[in-house]
Amino acid sequence: MPIPQHIQRLIGKYLAGEISREESAILDEWYLSFNDHEVEITATDNLNEEVIKNRIHKRLLEDILQKQALQVTKSRRRRYIPAAAAALIILGLSYFFFFNSGKPGFAPTGITNATSPNNDIAPGGNKAVLILANGSSIPLDSISNGIISKQGNIDVNKTANGLLSYSINSKDITGDNAELYNTIATPRGGQYQVTLSDGTKVWLNAGSSIHFPVAFADNERKVEITGEAYFEVVKDETKPFKVLTTSSAVEVLGTHFNVNAYDDEASVKTTLLEGKVTVSGKNEIPHLLAPGQQSSVSKEGEISVTGDVNIEDVIAWKNGRFQYTSVDLKSILRQISRWYDVDIEYRGNINLDFTGQLPRSVTVSKVFEKLEMTGEVHFTIEGRKIIVSP
Template sequence: MNNYQPYFDLGKLIAKYLQKELTEQEQDELEQWLQADEHNQELFKKLTDQTIIDSELETFEANDKNKAWRNIVKKTGFKSPARKKTTIKSWPAYAAAIVILIALGVTLTRYRNASGEQKMAVKPQKDLLPGSNKAILTLADGSKIVLDNAKRGKIANQQNVVITKDQSGELVYQAAETSQNEELPPVEKNVMNTLATPRGGQYQIVLPDGTRVWLNSASSLKYPTAFAGNERRVELNGEAYFEVSKDPNKPFYVKTATQTVTVLGTHFNINSYADEIATKTTLLEGSVRVTGNTNGVMAKLKPGEQAVNTINAIDVKENADIDEAVAWKNGKFLFRNTDLHTIMRQLSRWYDVDVEYQGNVAQKHYRGRISRNVPVSDIFQILKTSGINFTIDGRKIIVRS
C-alpha cells in the first residue's frame, strides 16, 4: 500500500484544485509535480478536462460514482498496464484510474447543489491556437508579398539576386545565374528589403551572404538585397536567432533600437522587443561585440554568455541560460523562475492576443517546459496551479487572482 500512497495524495490535490480550494503549499506541490515531467502535464489536462466532466455529469447517478469516474478515465484514453513501483516525480499513465476514483469520488457531489442540480464552476470556452509560419516581405519598390499565401518557387528578382520560397517555406536570396559572357549591372547600395512577422507568426530567411535568420513573432528584419562594400548590415526589431556566414573581410552588424552587435561569423540570439525592460544578446558560438547606441558602452561576449543592455549599462552574465534564450527557435516555451508578466508577453505575441489584468494579481514565478504548438489552454493548466485564473474573451486573455 505504501508504494501507492502518492496516488492518493495527488488525488486529494486534484480534488481540491477542481473545487478551487488549494492552499499555497498545495499549489506549490501540484506545480512541482506538473513540472517534473511533460507527461504529467498531459495527464493533468486529461483528468481536469471540463468537456469530459460536463458530459459525464449529464448522466451521473449519485448511487454509482465509481462507474461515472471509470467512464471518465475511459474517455481520457488511458489504459492500465501492469503495476510497478514509481515515485512522485514522474507519474505513469496507469495512475490515472486511481487518481480519478479518489479525487472525483470526493468532488462529484460538490458539483451539485442541495436540490441535486448540476453546478459547474467553469464552462468550456473557445481556445486559442498557436502561431505558425507567416510573414510579409516588403521589396525595395514598396510592394508587399504575403509569404504564407505565396506559392513555392521564385518570388522576385532584385539586384542580381533571385528571391525564392523553397520547399520548406524558407525565404532564400541567391545570386542570379549568368552565362559566361553575360555582364551583370553593378550592385547598388541601400536597396533594402524588410521581412516582418505579425503576432502569431514566425519565419526563416537565408540572406544574400548565406546567413540564416530565424525571426520570432512580432519582429522585423531590414537588410540589403545584396551586401555591397566591405561590411554587412541589418536592422532588427523584436527577436531573432542568427547563424552568420563567416567572412573575416566583411564584418556583420545587427542594429537594434538600443545597441549594435558586431560579428564575423557566429551563432547568437537577440531579444530586443520594445516592451521588454532590456535587450538581451546571447552567444552560442564564436565571438561578438555589443555596443550601446546611446552611451557607447561596449561588451565582448564569449560562448555561453549573455549581454543584458538596459540603455544605461550592459551587464554580462557568464553562465547564461542558453536553452531558455533559444527555446522559441526550437519550438518550446521554457520558463525558469520566469515571472507571470514576462510569460504573458510571450503568449501575447505567439497567440496574437491582448492581455488584461483584473484585481490584485500576484507576481508569481514559474518553472516548466512545454511545446509552442499547443492551444493556449494547455499552458493555462500549468499556470492555474498557483491560483491564477484565465478567461478567453475573443482575442483577449483576462488574468485574475
C-alpha cells in the same frame, strides 16, 4: 537518484488509473524510500508533476517549511531537483509545469484529454510579409513556393512553408544590389526563417522584423531588427556582420546568437551560443561576449553582462517550445501575448514564478490549464483578450 524505469511505468499506470493493488504497494514502498537526495528528471519525463503533487507533497511538508532556498542544477539534457525542493516548487516558490515536448518544432504534442473552451485560440504559425525595395508587399504565408521576386541579380525563393532564401544568380554583385533593401516582418502570431544572400540564417519570432540589403556590400554586412531574432552567421573575416536595434549594436564575424529587442521589454538582450560577439550601446565601450554569456542594454544604452543564463530557455522559441526557469508570470504572458496574438488584462496583483516547458503548438487553453494547476492564478478567454485574476 534516477527514477527506475519500472517505477516510471508504475507511475504512468497510477496517473492513468490503471494500477493494480500489488503495483500500488510497490509504488508506495518506493515513495516511502524517498529522502532529500537528488531525483533525476529527464527532458522527456512527463510524470513528476502529478507524483510530487499527490504523494511527495504530504510526506515532505514539514521538511519543506524548513527550507530556506531552492537550488536547481542545470545541464543541457537533465535537471536535478532535490525531492523536498521539487515539492516546494509546487507549493509556491517557483511553480513547476512540464509537457512532453517531443521533437523541436511544431509536432502535435501535449495533453489531449482536456476540454478546451469554445473560444479557444490556436497557436501562431509561419506567417510574414516581405516588403520589396520598391515598396510592394508579398504575403509569404499565402504565396506558392518558388521564385517570388528577382531584384538585380538576386533571386528570392520561397523554398518551403516558413522559409525564404536569397541567392545570387550570377558571379558579379553590383553596387546597385547592395542598395536594394528588403524587409521581412512577422505579425503577432507569426514566425519565419530567411537565408540571406551570404548564407546567414535568421529565425524571426512573432512580432519581429529584419531590414537588410538583398546583397551585402564589399566591406560589411549590416541588418536591422525589431522584436526577436536568432542568427547563424556565415563566417567571413573580410566582412563583419552587424545587427542594429534601437539601443544596441552587435558585431560578429561568424557565430550563433539570439537578440531579443522587443519594445515592451526593459532591455535588449543578446545571448551568445558559440563564437564571439561584441555588443555596444549608446556612448558605451563595446563589450566582448563569450559563449554562454548574455548582455543587457537598457533603453538608455547602459550595458551589463551575465553568465547566469539558461541557453535552452533563451532559444526555446526557435525550437518550438516555451521554456522557463524561475520566470515571473508577466514575462511569460508577454510571450504568450505575441505568439497567440492576444491582449492581456490583469485584475488583481499576481506575483508568481514558474519553471517548466510546453510546446508552442498547443492551443492557449492548454497553456493556461498548466499554469492554473497552481491554484494561484486563473484565466478567462474573451475573444482575443485574456483576463488574468488570482
